[in-house]
Amino acid sequence: MREKAIVLEVNKKYCTVLTSGGDFRKVRMRGVFSAGQEICLPDNGPGVYRYALAAACLAFFIITAGLWKFWTLPAVAAYVCLDINPSVEMALDRDSVVRGVNPLNEDGENLVAGLDLKGKDVREAVEGLIGAATDKKYILPGEENVVMSSVIPAEDQSGSPEMDLLVKQSIENSLQRKNIQAEVVVVNASPVVREEAGKAGMSTGRYMLYLNARERGADVSPADFKNKSIRIIEKEQKIKISEIEKNTPGHGKGTIREQGRPTGEKSVDSGADSQKPASVQSGGTGKPGGGGWKSGGDKQQGGQDNSGSGSRKDDSGNNQNKGKDASGGNSAGHGDKGNGSNRGGNAKSNGSSGSAVSGDNGGTSGGVSSEHSQGGGGSSDKGSSEHSQGGGGSDKVDSSSQTGSGKDKFNLQVW
Amino acid sequence: MMPFRIKIKDGGTGGGLAGPKGSEKVLPEDILEKMLALIRNGDCQARENLIAEFRPFIARAANKFCGRGLEWDRDDELSIGLIAFNEAIDRFDEKRGVPFPAFARLLIKSRLMDYIRKQSRHTAVSGGSLDDTEGCGLSNHELSRAWDIYLDQESAREREEEIAEYKKFIGQFGITFDDLVRCSPKHRDARATLLRVARVLAGDELLFSQLMSTGKVPVLALTRQAEVNIKIIERGRKYIIATSLIWRHCEEFLYLCSFIRLPGKESGR
Known part of the structure; x- marks a missing residue:
């Protein structure tokens, strides 16, 4: 019901009114009013509060629900x-x-x-x-x-x-x-x-x-x-x-196990595949210099390797041992891509000693197969196995090229 | 017009606690409506009755306007007031939103003003601009539109003045509108009770004179008269004073008085 009222006083925000029922009230009014004016009170007094309350409740629940999800999710x-x-x-x-x-x-x-x-x-x-x-x-x-x-x-x-x-x-x-x-x-x-x-x-x-x-x-x-x-x-x-x-x-993640050996012998290791999917890391337990990796009979199936798509997450930064080694069958294929200084040294030594170092250039390096990396000679494979060259020493270690090379195909030999 | 406004203000302040002089009751709203309806249907006797009822009212309005005492047999102003009142009965329109007494008073004042102007034109030849326009024969339609506008403006001003005066009046009792907002009961029944008490207070000469002289509600006497709990009166003290003032000085606060309806008719005098 709309009640009639007389405006008694006009303030900035409120009008004081006297209603026909004899009630003195303050009313929030929009518009211009002057004292003495007879007006109809909008019947929204309680309504506004009710809606505001409902809206507040709703907002509260929504926020709570949101926060709840937020809190519980990352637990x-x-x-x-x-x-x-x-x-x-x-x-x-x-x-x-x-x-x-x-x-x-x-x-x-x-x-x-x-x-x-x-x-x-x-x-x-x-x-x-x-x-x-x-x-x-x-x-x-x-x-x-x-x-x-x-x-x-x-x-x-x-x-x-x-x-x-x-x-x-x-x-x-x-x-x-x-x-x-x-x-x-x-x-x-x-x-x-x-x-x-x-x-x-x-x-x-x-x-x-x-x-x-x-x-x-x-x-x-x-x-x-x-x-x-x-x-x-x-x-x-x-x-x-x-x-x-x-x-x-x-x-479909291949994993590798490595056992580091304290001895500095270079040994071999087949297991290292550069292509490991990210989850696989060859553990660098061994001293870097040693670089002897024994492949614990890991076979990496070609399929896996292939499937190991390029999400290789090795950061060159922390990994000393990267599984970047493309192992030649006989030769210890040690593609050290390491960046650690140890690694570098290692790579060199390996290189000189004839380990095959495969440097993958870019992500496009072809599969490194054992055939290409040949025994004594440290072969530095550039990019593709076909280019493997005998003669050690020219290792190209390019850590950057390794990251993200996803398509390499490796044949791994197991010792 | 200016003299008129000034008069009203003078009356308000000059009265002090005694308030406006005229404390005669105006006819209750519902009876008035009934009579007006009868008159509109052509009941001549009712018209006579109403005019007789309002004679003092007309006299007071004219007195106030002229600023001097008038006598029925001697002064033309009163006759003009009567004629104007009669005209007000015919022209009264509820839709205008002005209560009948206020409307009648406006009309009386307006007619008296015309009369005084004419008088002054006869004596001194100082024709104001208003006189000129009046003289040059406006059409009826134009006149009635001008009258409507005049009425609206005038009633709006009267309302404003009335409220200003009311504010001042309750201020003498230490009451502000904010107080009233605070202490006016939210519940309709509680309000009705207080209004009834106020009505009793306004209607009782003795009690009301006590209120006017002391500025306080004669609580105990009122409790007996209105048969309500003393606490109710204590709590609604300001509210009772404010509303009883309106009723007591109904003629002074025509708009407010006709605006507040007394819930329930049992306590009507």
């Missing part, structure tokens, strides 16, 4: 599981910061005890864990050690190669610092596998080993995998972990 972006014998799982957020630590067995608890990993970058966390593992004698210098790490994206995102890389590098760096040789394996797993592993009561890495063993028809029970160190499992089950790495379900 955990990936899990990184570390298996030595201790098994520890870490939850990482998008920025690779550790949000949660979950020891998966007794050794794991023991390992984690006294470490404060939360809030640290994954690199520091991994280093901390490796350091602790060394201190607590889970990893011993001079022995065969296996560090297995599985990276599981929290949701079914495409796996993050960067994360794999990061983890691998972190492990290797910390091992190197402790002067320990170990086999470092990084595998990828899907969240489903992780869940199943959780149900089975073991870490994802172990579960994958278990799955692998079962696939082969071995008669195994989950219990066999629970509390033994990975190395022992490997021995017992005669599993090549690296194979698991390669066969990581759902990821």
Whole structure:
């Protein structure tokens, strides 16, 4: 109902009015009024507030919902599981910061005890864990050690190669610092596998080993995998972990395992493929100078290599060991693209000693096949295998050209 | 016109707490409407009654305008006032938004002004410009349009003055419009109660004179008279004063008075 009123007083924002019902009121009015004027009060007094209230509520809910999503989403972006014998799982957020630590067995608890990993970058966390593992004698210098790490994206995102890389590098760096040789394996797993592993009561890495063993028809029970160190499992089950790495379900990523040897012998290595998809990094545990890489029987199937499309993420900056080595069959194909000074030196030495260094020029370098890289002579392949030239020394190391060369095809030979 | 405005103001301030002199009640709105309807239907007796009822009102309006006491048998001004009032009955139109008494008063003033002008033209030959236009025979249509405009302007000015005066008047009791906004009850029933109390106060000579002399509501007496809780009166003190002033001086605050409707007729006098 529209009520009549007489304007009594006009202020800037309000009119004081007297309504026909005898009510004195202040009304917010638009327009020009003068005292004494008779007006009809718009009937929007409560209405305006009601709408404003409704709008405010709506806005509140929308904002809350938005924030909620925003808060909850980035909680955990990936899990990184570390298996030595201790098994520890870490939850990482998008920025690779550790949000949660979950020891998966007794050794794991023991390992984690006294470490404060939360809030640290994954690199520091991994280093901390490796350091602790060394201190607590889970990893011993001079022995065969296996560090297995599985990276599981929290949701079914495409796996993050960067994360794999990061983890691998972190492990290797910390091992190197402790002067320990170990086999470092990084595998990828899907969240489903992780869940199943959780149900089975073991870490994802172990579960994958278990799955692998079962696939082969071995008669195994989950219990066999629970509390033994990975190395022992490997021995017992005669599993090549690296194979698991390669066969990581759902990821056509080849992985390589390297074992650094302290000795400076150059040895060979087949396994190095320059084409690794990003997730694969040859671990640089070895001293750079040594450059002896033993291919642990990794076979890189051509297919994989091919499939390893150009998303190679090696940054020349930090990787000392790049898997840029195009290994010739017999010759140690060492395409060191490293940028580290060590690397450079290494490359030279290799070159002089006749290792084949394949410099990939640009992304277009043709496949480097073993045939082209020939034995003694350090061959520097420029761009394509056809051009491989004998005569060592003219290594062209071009780190920049390596990044992003995606189409190379490699035949890898395995020793 | 100027003298008129000045007069009104003088009356307001000069009255002091005593307020405007005329405290006679104007006919209640609803009765007035009924009578006007009857007259419009040709009831001559009703017209006579209404004019008789308003005689004092006409006299006061004329007195105020002329600024001197007038006597019925002696002064032409009163006769002119009567004629103007009669004209007001015919010309009154509710749609104009001016209450009948105010309308009648406007008309009376207007006619008196014409009369005084004519008088002065006879005595002194000082013809103003207004006289000239008046003299040159405007058409009826033009005259009525001019009258409408005049009426609108005049009533608007009267309203404004009335409110200014009212503001001043309640100011003497220490009441501002903001106070009234604050203490006027939001609930219709509560308001009706207070209005009824105010009506009782305005209608009771003794109580109202106490209010005017002391500036305070005679709470206890009023409680007895209006049969309401003392707290209600205490709480609505300012509101009661403000509204009872309107009713008491209905003629002075014609627009306000005819504007506020008393909810429920039980307390009408």
